[in-house]
Amino acid sequence: MNSIILRVGTRYLCGLLVLFSLYMLIRGHNEPGGGFIGGLIGSTGFVLFALACGTADARAALKVMPQNIAMAGLGIALLAGIAAAVFGDALFTGQWLFINETPEDKGIPLSTVLVFDIGVYLVVFGSILSIVFAMEEEI
Amino acid sequence: MIDLAAAILVFLGAAMTVAAGVGVIRLPDVFTRMHAATKVGTLGSGLVMAGAALHFAEPGIIVRCVLIVFFLLLTAPIGAHMIGRASLRLGINPWTPRQKQDSKPDS
Amino acid sequence: MDTVLTLGFALVFIGVGLALVRLAIGPTLPDRVVALDQMTVSIVAFCGLAAIRSQDAAFLDVALVLALVGFLATVALARFAERVVIRREAREDEEEQTE
Amino acid sequence: MTWTLATPLVLPFLTAVLAFLARYGAAGRWFSVAGNAVLLGASILLMVRVLDQGVIAAQMGGWSAPFGITLVADYLSAVMVVITAITALAVSVYALTDIDERKEHLGYHALFNILIGGVVGAFLTGDLFNLYVWFEVMLISSFGLLILGGNKDQIDGGIKYVTLNLISTILFLSGIGLLYGMTGTLNMADIARTLDTVENQGLVTVVAMMFMVAFGVKAAVFPLFFWLPAAYHTPAFSVSAVFAGLLTKVGVYALIRMFTLVFDGDIGFTHQILLWVAGLTMVTGVLGAAAQNDIRKILSFHIVSQIGYMIMGLALLTPLAVAGAVFYLVHHIIVKANLFLIAGVAERTAGSTDLNRIGGLYKSAPLLACLFFIPAFSLAGFPPLSGFWAKYVLVAAAIENQGWIIAAVALLVGLLTIFSMTKIWAEAFWKPHPEGVDPTLNQLTPQARRHLLIPIAALAAMTLVIGFSPEPFVTFAKDAAAQLLDPTAYITTVLGGET
Amino acid sequence: MNDDTATATNPTGNGLVGLIPVGIALLLFGWFLSLAPAIAEGQSLRLVWDWVPSLNISLSFLVDGLSLTFALLISGIGALVLLYSNTYLAGHPQFTRFALFLTSFMLAMLGLVLADNLIGLFVFWELTTITSYLLIGFGHDTTKGRRSALQALFVTGAGALALLAGFILLGFSMGSFELSVILAQADTLKAHEMYLPILILILAGTFTKSAQFPFHFWLPNAMAAPTPVSAFLHSATMVKAGVYLMARLHPGMSGTDVWFWTLTIAGAFTAVFASILALRQTDLKQALAYTTLMALGTLTLFLGQTSGYAMTAFATFLVVHSLYKASLFLVVGCIDHATGTREADVLGGLGRVMPVTAFAAGLAALSMAGFPPFLGFIGKELKYAGILAIGSEPFIFAAALLTANALMFAVAGIVALRPFWQRTGIALPRKPHEAPWPMLAGPVILAVLGALFGVYPDLLQTSLVDPTVKSLLGSMEDAKELQLWAGVNMPLILSIATVALGAALYLGHKRLRPALGRLVDASPQFDNGWDTFLAGLKGFAAWQTRIIQPGILRRYIFATFATVLVAIGGTMIARQAMPALPDLSDVTFQNVALVVLISAGALLTAITSSRIAAMAALGVVGIGVAMIFIVFSAPDVAITQLLVETLVVVLVAVALLRLPVLDQNGRDRRPVDAILAGAIGLSVTLVLLAVLETPLDLRLTEYFEVTSWPEAFGRNIVNVILVDFRALDTFGEVAVVVIAALSAYALLRTTHPRKDP
Amino acid sequence: MNTLVANIFFAVAWMILFNTFTWLSVLSGLAVGYFVLMLIQPLAGVKSTYFKRVWYWIKLLVLFNYELIVSSIEVLWDIFTPTHRSNPAIVNMPLDVKTDAGILLVTNLISLTPGTLSIDVSADRKTLKLHVMFADDPEAVCRSLKEGMERWVIDAVEDRE
Amino acid sequence: MEALLAITIGVLVATSVYLMLARNVLRFIFGLVLISNAANLIIFVSGRLTSGAPPLIAEGAEGPVGDVANALPQALVLTAIVIGFGLFAFALVLMFRAYSTLGTLYSDDMRIAEPRTEDTK
Numbered sequence A: 001m002n003s004i005i006l007r008v009g010t011r012y013l014c015g016l017l018v019l020f021s022l023y024m025l026i027r028g029h030n031e032p033g034g035g036f037i038g039g040l041i042g043s044t045g046f047v048l049f050a051l052a053c054g055t056a057d058a059r060a061a062l063k064v065m066p067q068n069i070a071m072a073g074l075g076i077a078l079l080a081g082i083a084a085a086v087f088g089d090a091l092f093t094g095q096w097l098f099i100n101e102t103p104e105d106k107g108i109p110l111s112t113v114l115v116f117d118i119g120v121y122l123v124v125f126g127s128i129l130s131i132v133f134a135m136e137e138e139i
Numbered sequence B: 001m002i003d004l005a006a007a008i009l010v011f012l013g014a015a016m017t018v019a020a021g022v023g024v025i026r027l028p029d030v031f032t033r034m035h036a037a038t039k040v041g042t043l044g045s046g047l048v049m050a051g052a053a054l055h056f057a058e059p060g061i062i063v064r065c066v067l068i069v070f071f072l073l074l075t076a077p078i079g080a081h082m083i084g085r086a087s088l089r090l091g092i093n094p095w096t097p098r099q100k101q102d103s104k105p106d107s
Numbered sequence C: 001m002d003t004v005l006t007l008g009f010a011l012v013f014i015g016v017g018l019a020l021v022r023l024a025i026g027p028t029l030p031d032r033v034v035a036l037d038q039m040t041v042s043i044v045a046f047c048g049l050a051a052i053r054s055q056d057a058a059f060l061d062v063a064l065v066l067a068l069v070g071f072l073a074t075v076a077l078a079r080f081a082e083r084v085v086i087r088r089e090a091r092e093d094e095e096e097q098t099e
Numbered sequence D: 001m002t003w004t005l006a007t008p009l010v011l012p013f014l015t016a017v018l019a020f021l022a023r024y025g026a027a028g029r030w031f032s033v034a035g036n037a038v039l040l041g042a043s044i045l046l047m048v049r050v051l052d053q054g055v056i057a058a059q060m061g062g063w064s065a066p067f068g069i070t071l072v073a074d075y076l077s078a079v080m081v082v083i084t085a086i087t088a089l090a091v092s093v094y095a096l097t098d099i100d101e102r103k104e105h106l107g108y109h110a111l112f113n114i115l116i117g118g119v120v121g122a123f124l125t126g127d128l129f130n131l132y133v134w135f136e137v138m139l140i141s142s143f144g145l146l147i148l149g150g151n152k153d154q155i156d157g158g159i160k161y162v163t164l165n166l167i168s169t170i171l172f173l174s175g176i177g178l179l180y181g182m183t184g185t186l187n188m189a190d191i192a193r194t195l196d197t198v199e200n201q202g203l204v205t206v207v208a209m210m211f212m213v214a215f216g217v218k219a220a221v222f223p224l225f226f227w228l229p230a231a232y233h234t235p236a237f238s239v240s241a242v243f244a245g246l247l248t249k250v251g252v253y254a255l256i257r258m259f260t261l262v263f264d265g266d267i268g269f270t271h272q273i274l275l276w277v278a279g280l281t282m283v284t285g286v287l288g289a290a291a292q293n294d295i296r297k298i299l300s301f302h303i304v305s306q307i308g309y310m311i312m313g314l315a316l317l318t319p320l321a322v323a324g325a326v327f328y329l330v331h332h333i334i335v336k337a338n339l340f341l342i343a344g345v346a347e348r349t350a351g352s353t354d355l356n357r358i359g360g361l362y363k364s365a366p367l368l369a370c371l372f373f374i375p376a377f378s379l380a381g382f383p384p385l386s387g388f389w390a391k392y393v394l395v396a397a398a399i400e401n402q403g404w405i406i407a408a409v410a411l412l413v414g415l416l417t418i419f420s421m422t423k424i425w426a427e428a429f430w431k432p433h434p435e436g437v438d439p440t441l442n443q444l445t446p447q448a449r450r451h452l453l454i455p456i457a458a459l460a461a462m463t464l465v466i467g468f469s470p471e472p473f474v475t476f477a478k479d480a481a482a483q484l485l486d487p488t489a490y491i492t493t494v495l496g497g498e499t
Numbered sequence E: 001m002n003d004d005t006a007t008a009t010n011p012t013g014n015g016l017v018g019l020i021p022v023g024i025a026l027l028l029f030g031w032f033l034s035l036a037p038a039i040a041e042g043q044s045l046r047l048v049w050d051w052v053p054s055l056n057i058s059l060s061f062l063v064d065g066l067s068l069t070f071a072l073l074i075s076g077i078g079a080l081v082l083l084y085s086n087t088y089l090a091g092h093p094q095f096t097r098f099a100l101f102l103t104s105f106m107l108a109m110l111g112l113v114l115a116d117n118l119i120g121l122f123v124f125w126e127l128t129t130i131t132s133y134l135l136i137g138f139g140h141d142t143t144k145g146r147r148s149a150l151q152a153l154f155v156t157g158a159g160a161l162a163l164l165a166g167f168i169l170l171g172f173s174m175g176s177f178e179l180s181v182i183l184a185q186a187d188t189l190k191a192h193e194m195y196l197p198i199l200i201l202i203l204a205g206t207f208t209k210s211a212q213f214p215f216h217f218w219l220p221n222a223m224a225a226p227t228p229v230s231a232f233l234h235s236a237t238m239v240k241a242g243v244y245l246m247a248r249l250h251p252g253m254s255g256t257d258v259w260f261w262t263l264t265i266a267g268a269f270t271a272v273f274a275s276i277l278a279l280r281q282t283d284l285k286q287a288l289a290y291t292t293l294m295a296l297g298t299l300t301l302f303l304g305q306t307s308g309y310a311m312t313a314f315a316t317f318l319v320v321h322s323l324y325k326a327s328l329f330l331v332v333g334c335i336d337h338a339t340g341t342r343e344a345d346v347l348g349g350l351g352r353v354m355p356v357t358a359f360a361a362g363l364a365a366l367s368m369a370g371f372p373p374f375l376g377f378i379g380k381e382l383k384y385a386g387i388l389a390i391g392s393e394p395f396i397f398a399a400a401l402l403t404a405n406a407l408m409f410a411v412a413g414i415v416a417l418r419p420f421w422q423r424t425g426i427a428l429p430r431k432p433h434e435a436p437w438p439m440l441a442g443p444v445i446l447a448v449l450g451a452l453f454g455v456y457p458d459l460l461q462t463s464l465v466d467p468t469v470k471s472l473l474g475s476m477e478d479a480k481e482l483q484l485w486a487g488v489n490m491p492l493i494l495s496i497a498t499v500a501l502g503a504a505l506y507l508g509h510k511r512l513r514p515a516l517g518r519l520v521d522a523s524p525q526f527d528n529g530w531d532t533f534l535a536g537l538k539g540f541a542a543w544q545t546r547i548i549q550p551g552i553l554r555r556y557i558f559a560t561f562a563t564v565l566v567a568i569g570g571t572m573i574a575r576q577a578m579p580a581l582p583d584l585s586d587v588t589f590q591n592v593a594l595v596v597l598i599s600a601g602a603l604l605t606a607i608t609s610s611r612i613a614a615m616a617a618l619g620v621v622g623i624g625v626a627m628i629f630i631v632f633s634a635p636d637v638a639i640t641q642l643l644v645e646t647l648v649v650v651l652v653a654v655a656l657l658r659l660p661v662l663d664q665n666g667r668d669r670r671p672v673d674a675i676l677a678g679a680i681g682l683s684v685t686l687v688l689l690a691v692l693e694t695p696l697d698l699r700l701t702e703y704f705e706v707t708s709w710p711e712a713f714g715r716n717i718v719n720v721i722l723v724d725f726r727a728l729d730t731f732g733e734v735a736v737v738v739i740a741a742l743s744a745y746a747l748l749r750t751t752h753p754r755k756d757p
Numbered sequence F: 001m002n003t004l005v006a007n008i009f010f011a012v013a014w015m016i017l018f019n020t021f022t023w024l025s026v027l028s029g030l031a032v033g034y035f036v037l038m039l040i041q042p043l044a045g046v047k048s049t050y051f052k053r054v055w056y057w058i059k060l061l062v063l064f065n066y067e068l069i070v071s072s073i074e075v076l077w078d079i080f081t082p083t084h085r086s087n088p089a090i091v092n093m094p095l096d097v098k099t100d101a102g103i104l105l106v107t108n109l110i111s112l113t114p115g116t117l118s119i120d121v122s123a124d125r126k127t128l129k130l131h132v133m134f135a136d137d138p139e140a141v142c143r144s145l146k147e148g149m150e151r152w153v154i155d156a157v158e159d160r161e
Numbered sequence G: 001m002e003a004l005l006a007i008t009i010g011v012l013v014a015t016s017v018y019l020m021l022a023r024n025v026l027r028f029i030f031g032l033v034l035i036s037n038a039a040n041l042i043i044f045v046s047g048r049l050t051s052g053a054p055p056l057i058a059e060g061a062e063g064p065v066g067d068v069a070n071a072l073p074q075a076l077v078l079t080a081i082v083i084g085f086g087l088f089a090f091a092l093v094l095m096f097r098a099y100s101t102l103g104t105l106y107s108d109d110m111r112i113a114e115p116r117t118e119d120t121k
């Protein structure tokens, strides 16, 4: 796609979309967002990349095969669920660690739930890209 | 006072949306319709967002509204450019008042 | 404000409805894409109205996402239109025809 | 306790991830074998626990029922998980030779193991929406497995398979929505408890019928089975085997579960319909098989026919009948998967599965003939093989219930089953090969022979074991039926004593 | 034409593989023999092994007179036949299988006759069916061999299924599957409302197995099996399984009108019919096969009765027939083996070359023809005595029996005399030679036994006949004495008439054949009927499959949706689940606008012939649905919906580049589809309206609202549900997404696309 | 770019000093940082364009919004009046702007200004194809765009002294 | 409003069934998208509708204030949308591949897996 305008726009938008997707991912537990939405937005960034600059460039920018990203995401989500076993809890029981916890404020939360959401993000991201890239390469 | 300003902005924005719609219907060819859709529409949404920003008047929300408008301003012209380019390549010539132009239907 | 909101919703719907009419009647592919694009942008306004009415900024997040990715569909469709031409030039015997 | 239930569900996914990430080496396929071996161990552990304690349940995420998702295993679930693991292990060994590297690189092992994960999930979940999710997991991985290879017939069959199954999926999803709208809950035990209080019981029946149709498509009953004969003969043999053995049975399982636990309020209507469905499924399936001339197509239609038997057990809804359905499920999975695996060896040695183009296997490959004979005649219901007991219990249940017509149909269909099993036997095994070649097993490398024949022999041995010593299996099936027909224990266990 | 030609004449046969089965058979025979004295004294032996107690199925075995008689015949003849086949099939590449099948068959047959549990008996019954299928199909290289095997399996298999139903019904009706328990309550059984169905079902099984008219046609075809198999299965043992079962059930079920008439008529008709057909045959084996049918008919005929004469006749003829018929089959095998043919018109003058064979044949044939002092004579006398004891119309049945016996006399001559004495002058395919001793042992021993028992009938009477009659009638007193000379009585006169008629038939059989042929051709052709049946079955199956499974996706989808409609709409009407008229008072302009937008988009998608319009209209629906999510407070869902909608459009836009326009042939209007679609839509609306009438219990949601922040540390309840409360769902869902991607990727990468034009 | 980073750094420092993290503190921090940087400009050797460019950006935004609103009315007029007053044409405009960001900015801004729409940039980046709604005098339109929008963009984003 | 939406869902179902019954499998795909929307709406409506109150807990609060929308159906619909997208993507790729492999989008002409009976005879 030899549109200069689109290519240049993509250069900014792609990064913006990925950044925005991470933002949606992190805040998802408290505000609209989360792994699905984040992953969908993140993938649109690279979809745009692929539409504007071709899949070869998009794949090169991504470095890892999208299928592997997706499958690794599944693995991460699974591990987040299995992690509960270490604490003697049932599968997918959230494990929380609050950094800087004070009586008024819980501080910065780190949790297997967030890890799970990251896994979801990667799955959605990788899956959509593997479909779109493969499809793109067919035409 | 702020509420009134917000209401006016919102109303104008919504009206712009209708105007864009009317433009898309009434204007004679795809290029002119694009003018209406991309710009009048964007302006409309922008005004609504401005109204919302005024209405909430919280920094977080204002930033969000600004971002929305910014994103719209960033993406809408790119989309319009793509449509326009495609129209030209499809062989659609701009409508001119002098000669009546046949629009080719799509596939 | 409530009156304005009610009116605003009505106006946005009218705008979307008009776009829908253009989308239905075409006649060219880019016409329909323009209509869809106009709808997308209208929904951003719609989200703003919803946010004001519900006093909840959560709907602005919808608008935010839409503002950022909505044009992707337009780009894809426009590119489709363009490619149809390129492919037609490349292969005259291909059955791709504009109707 | 919670991990006894969760482990069989988690393992296939772990296996899938590892096998996928290692798909470019030999490790991938061995991950699959090892993972399924461990799965078998875990499922046996689960079975032991269930035999010990009756119904067991675990609340995922630590959220008590009905708020979180509950995993629950009664006898039926446990045995289905064990059989799933057995089939999975057998097929993963068989796949060592059957699946080429190209398919492995495209993720065969991941697709396969996630399919197994979906199947296990469907058997273990006590939550209706979660059941939907596992159905989707199975469905979409089966799509992938079905078309892996991309031959024309795969694509064509795939379209029919995909379209019809999607319709069923949507129907299932809508049904869940409606059921939620009536009961406000998704936990199956909770739904069962709440549904009795719904005022509009006619509406409950309507929704029950929606589920019947949705699961009916999955289970491939009349008149919803079209996708099965259209597609099951097209993929790789490993895939056919696991489809034939497991997939439709998940539909049957879901029907049994829903129509014993949840939809037991209008038996006179729903189960009468099921009985009609059962009879018509048996007959149309077996006649379809009689019209075919390809081993896999014959076997595919027979799946349909035999689903009818299982539905018949559910429809009659007596302890003996439901026990028959459970027994039939177990027997059928082992036998049917094995027959498809054997068809694969037949194709490798004799060159085709088209009966007009092969032959001579009895003479040149007596071992294969013997291994075919056992499941084939078991399927045809000859004693003392497993299929006889399955059919016996069902027919006995029908007769006990004075269901003369359905008993007669079941017996007659048994006869026609003999007809098509012997057709395969006569054409592929007895008849000389039309091209005069001797299709021996020696054409395969020793390694291939090991990979292909060990699972077949193991499954055949199981058929024999069930056949010769059916008592523990029948007792088990009866106990399972008792649990199904009186779900009190199920409901109290799931809801943690709160009723 | 025989398909089982021996490939070698090495008398040592196949070594150990061939001899072990003989040893097994002999051991069993010896054991049964050792039981005989005790049984003869009226004892019985019962062994029980609980097999499937939860289904009341045991492997219980009962050795009484009846079963012991059969067991001795089976194991004794079995030993001889196994010895015989070891030579007959010496060096055959599939001999091991053959020996295995034959031994298995023998064991199954023993199990059948000894079983005291209905289901146990059935298991062995079916085992004989399978093994006989494999044995008949020994000549599997030919279409005929395969056809015969299937025919036998199918006919007996069909009967077996009826039998199974009968057994189950019997077991449930009597409260036990143990035969001894059931038969002890004969009066209850006969008075039971299920007596008739039970009887019909069981007789269906026995008649097919024992090849009674009209199920007889499979037996002559089963002669495709190697001759020892025919000798063993199709004359001495398996075909008698049906007879055995009728005998076994005789104490419990006989004595009713149905029993009497059914068995008597079927038996008599089969006997006459079969013997006429037998005379017509030129293939020795075929001729014997039809005489076997005649014997089975006769045995059935007797079992219809309840008199002591009839029972004695049954027991005696059972043994007689087994001895001479097995012997004769083996003789035919020897002839075949030696000359390469079994054609009666070709064979002749073999007596000098094959003296021992001729000797055995002669003895057996004389017994078969019913000459004194052979056992056959006694058997025949008893038969006439038995028939005359029939309660009604004895003379009709006596006449039938006379005809059958006379024909049998003639056939005995044709089979056993002519090949040895009368030369035909036609060259034989092979230079004949005497058979080796292992092949002669069987026919000679069996034939000699026939003579021996004739001379010493007491031996048979005390050891087998009396105990058998006791099993049938409950006491030995009713048994009639076996004697060569009972004075001049009606049976003797009938015997003389038999010989005279038989001799006449023998002398005139060549002239009779064409007439018989015409007669037979004019009667229904059951063997052709089989072909017609099979073709009909296949045709019907193909027809129904074409209708149900036409391979056209649209019909499948239509049928599926039609089922959906019937299931939803039909049930709504049948179960009166209709909703009340909905309350639309709270509807606002905004709501209506949304609904109109979505509906318009949907309709546009459905009717447009422009794929781009369709795609854009889909986008409209997606946007409209997203607006619903916005209006009704679901921002997460709305965002997801919009994102997915965008990706849908992107994917379709990519895919469409390679796809053709929607309708090359203009729009297709489909009113029927539209009606179906509309009806389904209406049903869904109605169901949904009805559901919305029921109050919604919100306790799950309330729990989530209360715990979301305090326990799950999240303020977006939807997200907390997704990643915590119902994380397992989400996990499954992401697995779906991964797999969808892998599948789509695989689909795009494995296939070899159509070459560009 | 370094100056921008420095400015942000000052803003953050400002906020840490006040230990407040409101939007007001961000804005004030940025403003204070800007002035501080401008004051210490000779010391740090900061390029002077940064300070100018901030003003160009502000000018760009203001002028653009003015253009947007004013010419919107023109289009709206055409939409709602029964006859189409417009005289559209495709116009080729030579491009002076060089950088990617500049091209994007110019084309986007031109597009957002009602009455003109960027259709395409030629492969050599020298020509911009425009659709102009009121193209009674294409030359005049080009000229006004070049002197207006393009000039402002060049000033704002490109280092050209 | 629930009732009105029920009618809309009926329209969606009807149009999608009509589309799915078409000869061209591409229409099936369109129908699939529509009917997925319908199913999602069924779940959504079954959880009843609440306007203008998303299920979010304000900062500082322990739970949502006032009546907020039913969160559970939203989570289910979100799940269903993503699953639906996966299914749609696969189905689309399948039809795409079908055209390049079988050379047609007309299901009546797709007779490879189940050839006409006269072809097999």
Ligand code: NA
Residues within 6 Å of the ligand: D192, D193, D195, D196, D261, D262, D263, D264, D265
């Ligand atoms: Na209930």
Ligand code: NA
Residues within 6 Å of the ligand: D192, D193, D260, D261, D262, D263, D264, D487
């Ligand atoms: Na219940």
